Amino acid sequence: MSTTTLPPPDLIVRPNYLNVSHGLKSWLLTKDHKRIAILYLLSITFFFFIGGFFAFLIRLELLTPAGDLVSDDNYNRLFSMHGIIMVFLFLIPSVPAVLGNFVLPIMIGARDLAFPRVNLLSWYIYVLAGLFTLFVVFAGGVDTGWTFYVPYSSLYANGWVVATAVGVFIAGFSSILTGLNFIVTVHKMRAPGLTWGRLPLFIWSNYATAIIQVLGTPVLAITLTLLAVERIAHVGIFDPKVGGDPVLFQHMFWFYSHPAVYIMILPGMGVISEIVTCFSRKRIFGYSFVAAASLAIAVFGFLVWGHHMFVTGQSIYAGMVFSLLSFLVAIPSAIKVFNWTATMYRGSISYETPMLYAFGFIGLFTIGGLTGLFLATLGLDVHLHDTYFIIAHFHYIMVGGMLMAYLGGIHFWWPKMTGRMYPEGWARFAALLVFVGFNLTFGPQFILGYLGMPRRYHAYPPEFQVLNVLSTAGASILAVGYLIPMIYLIWSLKYGRIAAPNPWGAVGLEWQTSSPPPTENFETTPIVTEETYHYSNEAKDFV
Amino acid sequence: MSDAPATVTHPAFAHQFDNLGQQRDVAVFGMWVFLVTEIMFFGGLFAGYTVYRSMYPHAFAIASQYMNVTVGALNTGVLICSSLTMVLAVQAAQLGRNRVVIWFLLATIAFGLVFLGVKAYEYHEKWVEQVVPGFNFHIHLPEARQIELLMVFYFVMTGMHALHMVIGVGLLSYLIWRASKDEFGPDYFNPVDNIGLYWHFVDIVWIFLFPMLYLIGAHLPRMIHE
């Protein structure tokens, strides 16, 4: 139900975090988590479009079977930079650093995060990482893939490997600090009455994500350090000639990088929980199971990394263990999908843009997740590894899932963050474009992969062209789908309808304060007395 | 229940908290979460070391004989002393004895610098013996390449540890500056407490590094030429 009652006029001019101070210095030296969230929003959007530009060039090259747009070396650089930028500078920070930073303290009734200056520092560190990466982009990039496998990256690659490794190392620090801040904040700064059992699931998801960030990212840091040492000092750490093992690099790299994909998806799942409950006017089905599933994903996610290495030389017995565990890790995700669906059942559903993105997420994430089971199967992975099937699998989860959740969350909390409504008609149209464009881009890639088209190749046999053309066509539609929100969201800052404190009629502490909130978030610290998601509804929970 | 911004007037009080007790609690917990990241950071090195040692136990034992066990043990003792003076500094800060804090911090820094000096001497010795991987490595044993592998881990692990010590010395100096302004007392001594935790953690890393790097071949007959 979308009610937008005009607030009384004085609400518009009351001081809020946006108008309380002006000038560049007040933004660049802010300690307000809300302003820091906006700073992150601007910077990750910038890098999203750079990463997207590389994707555009990739799809352009793949329109024709011959490698005729760019050389093979340059093509390698394109997909490497696309992956590095999208993973480390967009997906990993996206929901936590933008939506989490903005909403989390308000949701728990706090005035700010536990360590506001550390929060600002994390943004500056992110910007530094971004600058390193920009330098690398302009200087010619790396061609190692975002996975930096040795011995190519350490001994033979002639791109800017060390600089890129440094940039990623620095980005990792930003991630660690955000995670640290969230963990401490959620433990120690909840409002009176807000027990763990009353926490919104968005908080549970970001908390689980923070655990992964804190435990996993340091291992990436040390792995990249060793890579840099090997490259600079010309010593063999992973070099077979001296008895080193390239697979050890892969163990260390994937120990982080697999949990990293859960860093990327878990916050999105948290967003979906908030959206689905609000737009079904119904409390979540199985709250404790969804909360526990978030923690289970975080923990189990650390036990499955070997499924990236089934065919690279790992012992087959280790492969069996990792395969089994990879099957198990799908269970908590499935529980969440079932519970969102059960939440919607007999709910009072409305189809505002955030809910459209949530629908998209649930369907596309499910497809992506199920195809993960294909890949976790040892025998199938022999056939599918390093093909377009893998690319389709992770793009279904990251773009069909995570990016849609991010967009859904941006739209859901946009009135809270800016005090303005976005234009609903255009937003729904864009969401539809994104859905259609996405499926057209990545659906054919499952087929391509199954038919044997390898990933990371800039030329391919002519019989694959039709599917590639479909994919590129889809990517064009998808690109338009992403540009439209850019335009109308900026437009809404000046011309959008003024938003009420609670335009969606949602429950949650963030909706009890003004849109936009004052700097201190609340006039007085709220006291929580009800369960979360206490939507009134005709249909009670059915089992 | 607490109302709008809390009204504690201590100069170091931060507005997002309700009282100094909460602030302290949060600071200590935050520091420990950071130390968990350090466990995993050094842990990556430990994992690599463990894998290679399980593959090349003999070569690693030989390589370890290039380390001077006595010097390493004495250096371990130096760090242990620095931990004692550090924890005494924390206690003094809690009691508000800022002069005493400065003395103990100076002692801690002194021990730290001794450790680093000895480390520098050891690195120099490695250079003289020509066992510095990549830059100056000349061993004529059949397992020379695997010995080089351990030496790489030696330098990376102790180097990373030394880097953390240097940062620690910097942090301690910052604490001395603050103590000189009488900033610490029973209500507020979080920085001393937290940097103390950091210092002890770096000590713990060395507690493991010493046997892992120095004692592997100490019980075997000499296999290297000196």
Place this chain on the structure above:
Amino acid sequence: MTAHEKHAPENPAAARRSYVYVWLALLALTFATTTVGKIDLGPFNVYVALTIAVIKALLVMLFFMHVNHSRGITRVYVVAGFFWLGIMLVMTLTDYLTRRWPSPSSGW
């Protein structure tokens, strides 16, 4: 709102005494590990050295770092950190320790 973490004991002199005892114990254990390290115990050298190192680390954590009067959640995170390190080591070793095992297709 939240109870304080328990500070160092109210009796500073007693606390100082305990720090000195721990310091002496750490020095003694260092001496022990060095001495035992020079005696050939076959495969047990590793276990002895590691055990002593763990004891030293525990002494530092419990007494110098005050984990013994830390709040529960702090202790959970400390344990979790070491546990995760354990996961990394053990799961990686499942690869290296089983590489020489017979391949299933070659028959048992």
